[in-house]
Amino acid sequence: MPAHRAFHYVRDSKTRMLSVLRTVIHRDLLLALRRRADVATVLLFFVIVVSLFPFGIGPEPNLLRAIAPGVIWVAALLSCMLALARLFAADFADGTLEQMLVSPTPLGLIVAGKVAAHWLTSGLPLVLIAPVLAIQFDLNQSLLGVLALSLLIGTPVLSLIGAIGAALTLGLRGGGVLLALLVLPLYVPVLIIGAGALDAAAAGQSAQPHFLLLAALLVLAAAFTPWAIAASLRISSE
Amino acid sequence: MSQPTLVIGNINWFRYASPQAFYPLAGAMIPWFAWAAALLCVAGLYVGFFVAPTDHQQGESYRIIFIHVAAAWMSMFIYLVMAFWAGVGLVFNTRLSGMMATALAPTGALFTFIALWTGALWGKPTWGAWWVWDARLTSELILLFLYFGFMALQAAIDEPRRADRAGAVLALVGVVNIPIIYYSVKWWNTLHQGASVNLTSAPTMAATMLAGMLLMALAAWMYSIAASLHRVRSIILERERSADWLVKYRHTAEP
Numbered sequence: 001m002p003a004h005r006a007f008h009y010v011r012d013s014k015t016r017m018l019s020v021l022r023t024v025i026h027r028d029l030l031l032a033l034r035r036r037a038d039v040a041t042v043l044l045f046f047v048i049v050v051s052l053f054p055f056g057i058g059p060e061p062n063l064l065r066a067i068a069p070g071v072i073w074v075a076a077l078l079s080c081m082l083a084l085a086r087l088f089a090a091d092f093a094d095g096t097l098e099q100m101l102v103s104p105t106p107l108g109l110i111v112a113g114k115v116a117a118h119w120l121t122s123g124l125p126l127v128l129i130a131p132v133l134a135i136q137f138d139l140n141q142s143l144l145g146v147l148a149l150s151l152l153i154g155t156p157v158l159s160l161i162g163a164i165g166a167a168l169t170l171g172l173r174g175g176g177v178l179l180a181l182l183v184l185p186l187y188v189p190v191l192i193i194g195a196g197a198l199d200a201a202a203a204g205q206s207a208q209p210h211f212l213l214l215a216a217l218l219v220l221a222a223a224f225t226p227w228a229i230a231a232s233l234r235i236s237s238e
Numbered sequence: 239m240s241q242p243t244l245v246i247g248n249i250n251w252f253r254y255a256s257p258q259a260f261y262p263l264a265g266a267m268i269p270w271f272a273w274a275a276a277l278l279c280v281a282g283l284y285v286g287f288f289v290a291p292t293d294h295q296q297g298e299s300y301r302i303i304f305i306h307v308a309a310a311w312m313s314m315f316i317y318l319v320m321a322f323w324a325g326v327g328l329v330f331n332t333r334l335s336g337m338m339a340t341a342l343a344p345t346g347a348l349f350t351f352i353a354l355w356t357g358a359l360w361g362k363p364t365w366g367a368w369w370v371w372d373a374r375l376t377s378e379l380i381l382l383f384l385y386f387g388f389m390a391l392q393a394a395i396d397e398p399r400r401a402d403r404a405g406a407v408l409a410l411v412g413v414v415n416i417p418i419i420y421y422s423v424k425w426w427n428t429l430h431q432g433a434s435v436n437l438t439s440a441p442t443m444a445a446t447m448l449a450g451m452l453l454m455a456l457a458a459w460m461y462s463i464a465a466s467l468h469r470v471r472s473i474i475l476e477r478e479r480s481a482d483w484l485v486k487y488r489h490t491a492e493p
Contacts, residue, residue: 164411168404172394181390182408185383186415189422196426217418228411235403 020105024113025120031090032121038086043125046079050133061138068137069147069198076126076151077187080158083122084166084183085176087114088233092170097237107233108226115156115163115229123155146201153214154194160221160229161186167232190217255332257474258483264467271467275460282308282453290446302360304450308458310353313381316346316462320388321413324406334470336402337477339409340392341469345462347385354378373424380419384412398477 032039053071054064091097091114100110130151131144139147165183169175197210254260286304293300320342327335357375358368369375388405395401478484 161411164407168391168408169394174394178390178394181383182387185380185387185419186411188380189415189418192422192426224414228407232404232407235400235407238400 017105017109021109021113024110025117028114028117029120032117039121039125042079042083042122043129045082046075046126047129047133049075049078051136054137064137065139068134068139069143069195069202071137072130072133072147073151073154073191073195076130076155077158077184077191079126080123080155081162081180081183081187082176083118084159084162084179087118087163087166088170092237097233101234101237107230111163111229111233112222112226115159115226118163119156119159123151123159126155127151140202143198143201146198146207149211150194150197150207150214153211153218154190157190157214157217157221158187160218160225161190163229164225164232167229167236170233170236190214193217255334257334257337257478258481260334261471261474261484261487264471268464268467268471271460271464275457275464278453278457278460282450282457285446285453286450290450291444296364299360299363302356303447304454306353306356306360307451308454309349309356310378311455312458312462313346313350313353313378316342316349317381317384317409317416318413320346321409324402324409327402328406328410333399333402333477336399336406337470337473338466339405340402341466341473342462343385343389343392344469345465347382347389349458349462350378350382350385354382373420373426376423377416377420380423381416384416388412 050072053067057063057067088097091100101107103110127148131148134144134147135141162179162183165179165186168182169179172178193210193213197207197214200210201207254263282304286301290301292298320339323335323342324339326332327339354375357378361370362368388408391408392401392405395404475484
């Protein structure tokens with residue numbers, strides 16, 4: 001192939017890939033918009049779980065203030081995990097997933113688009129509602145931004161890692177509970193660093209190291225998990 | 239296409255990558271490793287409980303290390319070996335590698351559990367608590383969860399080849415995560431409670447203590463090999479039960 005043709009080929013395949021990515025995200029967002037109840041259910045679950053803790057622990061404000069970061073982060077973890085079950089399930093059931101597997105576009109790219117759309121509909125709402133819940137726990141107002149930012153960087157990592165579990169458990173009996181067993185241990189670092197950002201900020205230290213570590217996890221996960229997700233999808237749909 | 243070969247000492251070792259060739263070999267090796275495990279275990283326990291001196295700080299309770307340390311080493315090492323075989327199975331598509339990974343998982347989980355349990359027994363008289371959220375304890379606990387996840391995933395998949403490959407992806411993801419988990423837990427621990435308990439600055443060890451510990455570690459190695467070979471034979475029997483070679487083999491070798 002002559003040099004200028006090769007250049008056009010590379011450029012064309014790049015724009016084609018980007019348009020596939022855009023199409024996948026657009027399609028999944030549209031589907032989520034048509035089934036708004038699914039998005040709302042996860043959000044409600046998050047709100048309810050967080051609200052349960054004061055009933056179990058008692059309404060003592062100092063105690064609630066101390067546990068708020070951990071409670072909100074753990075609830076976010078569980079909500080993200082619950083939302084994972086529907087990440088590939090519908091596409092698997094109606095055969096769309098098989099079309100994606102045989103498509104000439106790299107599967108990792110399609111998967112990245114699907115995870116991005118999934119995060120927009122399950123992770124981002126948690127980020128937006130979390131500060132409101134934190135106010136219920138009387139969390140210091142200066143920490144609300146830290147909470148939102150830590151969730152903003154952390155929840156995409158949860159979606160990316162969780163997608164591996166979702167792909168591996170696709171179509172298995174007892175998939176939901178199994179998914180929890182596979183994914184929750186892998187969530188531990190994100191939980192530690194995410195909740196640690198708030199503890200550091202509450203103790204008057206800078207939360208920046210935590211944000212940088214979370215961002216590092218996000219970069220690593222974004223670079224490597226699409227391959228693992230794609231491999232898992234191929235295994236699950238053989 | 240020619241078969242790949244790895245010839246060392248006039249034996250083509252790749253031949254043993256097939257369940258058919260490996261099954262009798264494993265059967266011949268099991269007694270050796272099992273006896274070695276038993277003898278080393280008796281020797282190690284004798285040295286540990288009768289020869290090694292009493293620790294001047296911890297008294298007799300330190301003697302749990304003869305079981306605890308060996309189990310903790312094995313628990314981590316077996317996960318690496320398991321991930322290695324799982325990866326080999328995924329890359330080269332060899333059936334036996336996946337079976338080996340499956341066979342190793344319960345032994346690894348067993349040692350992880352023993353390490354946690356004996357650690358709790360040691361922690362109560364020494365630290366005054368059954369459980370401390372120390373970095374090592376916590377990451378060992380997460381390791382146990384990773385083993386359980388691997389076993390649960392494989393148990394949920396009926397088709398053996400899919401189970402092998404799905405388990406392989408999970409084991410490899412776990413192996414990448416273990417250092418991240420360990421350092422995040424360690425860091426979290428120092429952030430939260432400070433270094434109230436320090437495991438690393440152990441007093442220098444008497445030679446007999448070290449000898450007992452090494453004997454027990456070797457015993458744990460031998461036991462792991464014997465147990466996983468035995469388990470892999472069972473897996474071969476289960477998966478290849480209708481294969482011709484197995485039917486013939488059972489008629490000739492095991493009347």
